[in-house]
Each structure stands twice: as C-alpha cells, then as structure tokens.
Amino acid sequence: GAVVSQHPSRVICKSGTSVKIECRSLDFQATTMFWYRQFPKQSLMLMATSNEGSKATYEQGVEKDKFLINHASLTLSTLTVTSAHPEDSSFYICSARGTGGGGNQPQHFGDGTRLSIL
Amino acid sequence: AQKITQTQPGMFVQEKEAVTLDCTYDTSDQSYGLFWYKQPSSGEMIFLIYQGSYDEQNATEGRYSLNFQKARKSANLVISASQLGDSAMYFCAMREPNQAGTALIFGKGTTLSVSS
Numbered sequence: 001g002a003v004v005s006q007h008p009s010r011v012i013c014k015s016g017t018s019v020k021i022e023c024r025s026l027d028f029q030a031t032t033m034f035w036y037r038q039f040p041k042q043s044l045m046l047m048a049t050s051n052e053g054s055k056a057t058y059e060q061g062v063e064k065d066k067f068l069i070n071h072a073s074l075t076l077s078t079l080t081v082t083s084a085h086p087e088d089s090s091f092y093i094c095s096a097r098g099t100g101g102g103g104n105q106p107q108h109f110g111d112g113t114r115l116s117i118l
Numbered sequence: 119a120q121k122i123t124q125t126q127p128g129m130f131v132q133e134k135e136a137v138t139l140d141c142t143y144d145t146s147d148q149s150y151g152l153f154w155y156k157q158p159s160s161g162e163m164i165f166l167i168y169q170g171s172y173d174e175q176n177a178t179e180g181r182y183s184l185n186f187q188k189a190r191k192s193a194n195l196v197i198s199a200s201q202l203g204d205s206a207m208y209f210c211a212m213r214e215p216n217q218a219g220t221a222l223i224f225g226k227g228t229t230l231s232v233s234s
Contacts, residue, residue, distance in 0.1 A: 034221045043209065044163075044224045051219075091161060097218050106153055107213075107222055109163035 003027055004096050006110025014118055015086060021079045021113045023094030029074035030096035034107065035067075038091040047092075050077040084117045091115075120144065122210050122225035130231050131200045138185070139195040139228045141210030147171075150214040152193040153222060154184065158206045166208075169193055170216060200232045 003026040011019050023033055031052050036044040048069050049057045056069035066088075068080040077096075081088050093112040097105055123142045131137040143152065154166040169177045169184045177184040185194040197204060207229050211222040 032219045041207075041227075041229070043226045046221050046223065049219070049221055093161070093163065095163070095222070105218070106165040106168060108165070109155075112161045112163075114161070 004094065004108045004110045006094055006113055008113060009111060010114045010116075012116045012118065013084065016083055017117075019081045019084055019115060021081075021092055021094075021115075023077045023079070023096070023110050025075045025096045025098075025108075028096075028098040030077075030098065031074065033071060033077040033094055033096040035069060035077075035079050036093045036095065038093060038112075040091075044093065047079075081115065084115070086117045089115055089117045120225075121214075121223045122212055124210055124225035124228050126228045127226075128229045128231065130233065133202060133232060133234050134199050136196060136198045137200055137230065139197070139208050139210075139230065140192070141194055141225060142190070142192045143210075143212050144191065145212065145214050147214040149216045150212055151216040152184070152186070153211045153213070154182070154193075154195045155209045155211060155224075156204075156206045157209060157227070163209075167195065197230075202232050202234060205230060205232045 005024045007022045033050040035047045038044045050071040052071045058064045071077040095107040095109045150171045152169045156164040167179045167182045169186045181198045183196045207227045209227045210225040
C-alpha cells in the first residue's frame, strides 16, 4: 500500500534554531501534500497545502515566513520551522494522496514529528 | 461554524462489545468524502473507512462500519466486537469537494477506551 515517510520523528532543540521536516511519498507520486499541526489531545489543524513546483497555500493564521514549505519534486515536501520558539512545540504531520484514483482514495499520513523547543 | 462535529470527547466500552462514535458534518457541496482515522498514542494516523457522498450503501471494512445518514448529515463509526487494541483517538474527517487536491478537515476526535 501507499507509504508516506516523515523524518525526523522527534526533534529537541534550542530556541532560535531552524528545523527542517521531510515528507516523502515512497511508492507513489504526490502532486499535493498537506501539512498539519496537532497539539496534545486535540485535532489535526491544516497548516498548508503544498503543490509540486508552485508556492504553498497557507491557511488563515499560519505565518508563511515562519513555516517555510518547499515541494521540489513529486515525492518530497519539506516544512522548515524558522527561528523556532517554545510555542512552536507541537506534533507536525504530513499527508499525501496519489494523483490517480477516485474520490475514495484516502490520504496517507507520515508518522509525524514531535518538535520540542527548549 | 465547525465542518465536522464529534460530540463525544471520550467513550468507554468493554471488550467484545460494540461501540458507536458519533460524527456530524456541515457542507453545501454535493460531492464530498467522509473518512475515519484511528490515532494510537504513538501518533500515526491509520485510515479505517471511507464513505462517498454518492454511495448509497453504508461502507464496511471488517469490524468497522459507517452508519451514513445523508439527510441528517451524520457519519457515525460503529466498531463491533471491541478489542483492547482499539483503545485510541478516533477522528472523523471530510474532504469537499472530493478531489485529490483537497485537504481533509478533521473533527476534534473521540478518545475510545476499551477495558477487559
């Protein structure tokens, strides 16, 4: 089945550091990938939609200069949290869907990245 | 207004019993997809079941079934014969319109606890 790989799974770093998270579709091409953020015991909140070869579309309230998204190929999207601060600590999870198939194709999720900023 | 509403923050069920997790949705689109995902404490999102807005029959996948009532805009998940491993957070999600480039919007989730 379709697999999405997300790396790293956990990051602990100092305030002010920039952190890059990678999301790869391993056995399918993903024109579109999605980035979500989840606080403990809460829902997944869509941050942005990442389109291959074009600028990402950010949801209202998400700072595009803080959360840089690059989707340089059909199998890789990256999220960079720039100058991270403790309030950026969260669980970040990406998802992707193949380009083919009907509406019943689910989104496949990476295993997520737990980001802790000290 | 919320697109997806899950009114049960937590549910408790005994092993081997069935449980229903509620989900209502709000959309004016004719084409939409409804999904249920399971999230264990480890964090990964596991796809369980899908129902398309044009599907006339309720979806079933093993022990999971979706009670789709279109007029009421509800898509409840029924888990039969609960197992201890079913303890997790469950999210209802919707995609509208039901196309590849559209993100899923999630409800707040229901934490299911299965006891022996």
